[in-house]
Amino acid sequence: MTQEKWGQLRQKLLKTVGQNNYSTWIEPLEFQELHDGVAVFTVPTNFMGNYVSQNFADLILYELNSSGESVQRIAFRVAANSPARPATATASVGKRPTESKHATPTTETVSTDTRATGSAFDPLDSLQAAPLDARFTFDSFVVGKPNELAHAAARRVSEGGPVTFNPLVLYGGVGLGKTHLMHAIAWELKSKRPDLNVLYLSAEQFMYRFVQALRERRMMDFKHLFRSVDVLMVDDVQFIAGKDSTQEEFFHTFNALVDQNKQIIISADRAPGEIKDLEDRVKSRLQCGLVVDLHPTDYELRLGILQNKVQQHKATYPDLKIADGVLEFLAHRISTNVRVLEGALTRLFAFASLVGREIDMDLTQDCLADVLRASERKITVEEIQRKVSDYYNIRLSDIIGPKRLRSYARPRQVAMYLCKQLTSRSLPEIGRRFGGRDHTTVMHGVKRIEELKLTDGQIAEDVEMLRRALEA
Numbered sequence: 527m528t529q530e531k532w533g534q535l536r537q538k539l540l541k542t543v544g545q546n547n548y549s550t551w552i553e554p555l556e557f558q559e560l561h562d563g564v565a566v567f568t569v570p571t572n573f574m575g576n577y578v579s580q581n582f583a584d585l586i587l588y589e590l591n592s593s594g595e596s597v598q599r600i601a602f603r604v605a606a607n608s609p610a611r612p613a614t615a616t617a618s619v620g621k622r623p624t625e626s627k628h629a630t631p632t633t634e635t636v637s638t639d640t641r642a643t644g645s646a647f648d649p650l651d652s653l654q655a656a657p658l659d660a661r662f663t664f665d666s667f668v669v670g671k672p673n674e675l676a677h678a679a680a681r682r683v684s685e686g687g688p689v690t691f692n693p694l695v696l697y698g699g700v701g702l703g704k705t706h707l708m709h710a711i712a713w714e715l716k717s718k719r720p721d722l723n724v725l726y727l728s729a730e731q732f733m734y735r736f737v738q739a740l741r742e743r744r745m746m747d748f749k750h751l752f753r754s755v756d757v758l759m760v761d762d763v764q765f766i767a768g769k770d771s772t773q774e775e776f777f778h779t780f781n782a783l784v785d786q787n788k789q790i791i792i793s794a795d796r797a798p799g800e801i802k803d804l805e806d807r808v809k810s811r812l813q814c815g816l817v818v819d820l821h822p823t824d825y826e827l828r829l830g831i832l833q834n835k836v837q838q839h840k841a842t843y844p845d846l847k848i849a850d851g852v853l854e855f856l857a858h859r860i861s862t863n864v865r866v867l868e869g870a871l872t873r874l875f876a877f878a879s880l881v882g883r884e885i886d887m888d889l890t891q892d893c894l895a896d897v898l899r900a901s902e903r904k905i906t907v908e909e910i911q912r913k914v915s916d917y918y919n920i921r922l923s924d925i926i927g928p929k930r931l932r933s934y935a936r937p938r939q940v941a942m943y944l945c946k947q948l949t950s951r952s953l954p955e956i957g958r959r960f961g962g963r964d965h966t967t968v969m970h971g972v973k974r975i976e977e978l979k980l981t982d983g984q985i986a987e988d989v990e991m992l993r994r995a996l997e998a
């Protein structure tokens with residue numbers, strides 16, 4: 527393979543893995559040679575070799591073969607001018623994180639130092655778990671009303687006792703802590719039940735391994751390996767929707783493990799029944815156990831998370847000073863997701879340390895102007911009406927118009943309820959925008975939906991889905 531061809535393949539990889547992953551993990555790979563079916567790349571550090579083997583090796587292999595090269599394996603060597611010794615990379619989940627005072631993000635990988643020439647890391651030789659993030663433990667997970675059930679279920683499963691609900695499905699919107707909880711379960715199980723073979727991986731990694739096994743005609747190995755785990759954790763299962771063969775294999779793996787009474791833990795960005803293009807049989811299997819929702823954060827939870835992060839940061843930087851009201855302001859203003867909230871805080875810490883100042887309101891407004899502007903987006907009554915009519919597949923004019931048929935009246939009430947919840951409009955104002963209705967009609971509609979949310983699961987689900995879509 528020529529360097530030019532590798533250059534083209536990298537562009538393909540960029541599209542699949544996204545800019546961030548590309549710049550961090552793919553761009554620094556230097557193609558060295560392709561010899562006897564082994565493609566050799568040099569990497570700046572051993573850590574990087576480990577990480578790329580675990581997370582992207584299957585994908586790279588797939589792209590190489592799809593482009594007409596015949597590659598069985600990929601090997602990573604640390605570049606000769608690097609301070610590290612040459613090594614091929616292999617990786618597995620490490621030990622439980624020791625309490626580090628440094629809040630540096632780390633993923634634990636263990637590298638073997640097999641001096642390298644042609645020997646390569648082969649993801650099918652053993653069960654390679656994705657690395658666990660040392661920060662994602664139960665200790666660092668802040669519990670509030672929106673996530674208390676998910677947290678309790680995760681805690682129960684992490685005890686490693688008899689399997690009571692199988693699978694446990696954690697679902698919720700972006701950045702609400704699903705991955706955090708999955709890693710926390712894995713860490714806890716590893717410490718409490720080291721005898722158990724715990725495998726955590728993303729649905730994407732499951733697919734790449736499956737594709738690789740197919741290509742190498744090693745399906746028996748694949749099946750054997752996946753069926754030998756005691757606890758299988760698959761993150762972001764929605765990824766396999768629409769990928770028929772992967773779903774089928776996932777389905778069989780799932781059944782085999784459940785038959786053996788092995789625990790399965792799944793996460794998804796929405797309820798299993800709502801995942802488009804996921805086969806019905808997979809949906810119904812996922813719904814067999816305990817399905818719990820991580821709700822969008824509320825003000826108290828956001829504040830708790832911020833306070834927790836500040837406390838952690840202060841352990842390393844005791845001089846950090848934050849003026850009263852800053853955390854409250856952030857918790858109030860940044861309600862999109864926890865990742866954005868954390869990012870804002872990290873930026874503040876960095877900025878404050880660079881300029882050597884206390885973090886006060888002025889500094890916060892200066893430093894986070896773009897984040898604050900982005901989260902300023904206000905939801906309008908019109909937007910709600912449009913989303914609701916799309917969702918229920920009715921015309922916008924029927925939401926606003928006079929028709930009293932149940933098929934229009936209920937969506938209309940849902941829309942009124944959402945307007946009350948998500949905008950600052952008063953009841954008379956909302957009434958006016960719903961075809962000049964009286965404020966008592968709006969009040970009745972809002973009350974009716976509040977009642978139905980408690981008794982009718984479908985309505986509760988509809989409202990939740992709509993709210994998420996509007997807040998996204």
Ligand SMILES: Nc1ncnc2c1ncn2[C@@H]1O[C@H](COP(=O)(O)OP(=O)(O)OP(=O)(O)O)[C@@H](O)[C@H]1O
Nearest residue numbers: 666667668699700701702703704705706831864865
């Ligand atoms: N309750 C919480 N307490 C502490 N940190 C939290 C909490 N919820 C989320 N976080 C933090 O927010 C960030 C995003 O969380 P995580 O990656 O688990 O989200 P996710 O639900 O898996 O999102 P995605 O669907 O995008 O994968 C992480 O850094 C995580 O530690």
